[in-house]
Amino acid sequence: MMAAFFASRFAPYLITLFVFSGGAAVGGAAAWDWASSRADKEIATLKADHQQAVIAGLSEAEIARDGAILRGNALSIELAHVRNSLAESRVQLSRNVPNVTTIYRPAPKAAARPLPACIFTAGFVRDWNTALGVPTVPKANQSASGTTDPASQSNATDGLDASDINQADILTNHIDNANRCQIIESQLNQLIDWHTGTSHE
Numbered sequence: 614m615m616a617a618f619f620a621s622r623f624a625p626y627l628i629t630l631f632v633f634s635g636g637a638a639v640g641g642a643a644a645w646d647w648a649s650s651r652a653d654k655e656i657a658t659l660k661a662d663h664q665q666a667v668i669a670g671l672s673e674a675e676i677a678r679d680g681a682i683l684r685g686n687a688l689s690i691e692l693a694h695v696r697n698s699l700a701e702s703r704v705q706l707s708r709n710v711p712n713v714t715t716i717y718r719p720a721p722k723a724a725a726r727p728l729p730a731c732i733f734t735a736g737f738v739r740d741w742n743t744a745l746g747v748p749t750v751p752k753a754n755q756s757a758s759g760t761t762d763p764a765s766q767s768n769a770t771d772g773l774d775a776s777d778i779n780q781a782d783i784l785t786n787h788i789d790n791a792n793r794c795q796i797i798e799s800q801l802n803q804l805i806d807w808h809t810g811t812s813h814e
Contacts, residue, residue, distance in 0.1 A: 703792045714780040736772020
């Protein structure tokens with residue numbers, strides 16, 4: 614009896630509550646679907662934008678790489694030309710060595726005559742090589758018995774003994790060293806060009 618009373622009295626309210634709850638549930642589901650769809654679209658847009666940025670970055674990197682390859686090839690060709698030119702110059706200078714180190718003209722219209730002997734001491738050669746970074750290899754002055762002769766060793770260490778080096782040797786060595794220095798300088802300039810994009814004439 615009591616149950617029937619409550620059911621008859623509150624039935625309209627319960628029906629309204631159920632309808633409202635169902636509507637809220639349907640509305641919430643619709644809102645969730647809308648939000649989810651919007652989020653999916655935004656994510657897709659972000660992915661597309663990111664892909665475009667990656668593609669653009671790769672394109673720029675490829676362009677920079679291709680430019681670097683072209684620049685490197687041009688510098689390599691230029692360096693090869695310089696090295697060939699220096700090699701030709703070295704050959705020509707080497708051909709002149711025998712002539713300019715064996716005879717001379719004492720006066721403008723005088724006949725050429727042999728150059729006087731030019732002595733280079735062992736100390737001169739030692740210091741020349743040391744300045745170039747060439748290691749000195751000491752030669753022990755030994756007697757026939759195989760023991761070191763103190764007097765001979767003393768004379769050898771002061772560097773005043775005559776060496777077997779002549780003017781042609783000195784000039785040839787200078788030509789070789791100068792050629793090497795110019796090659797190194799050219800390589801250094803090319804390396805600078807590679808990093809700065811400038812040109813050394």
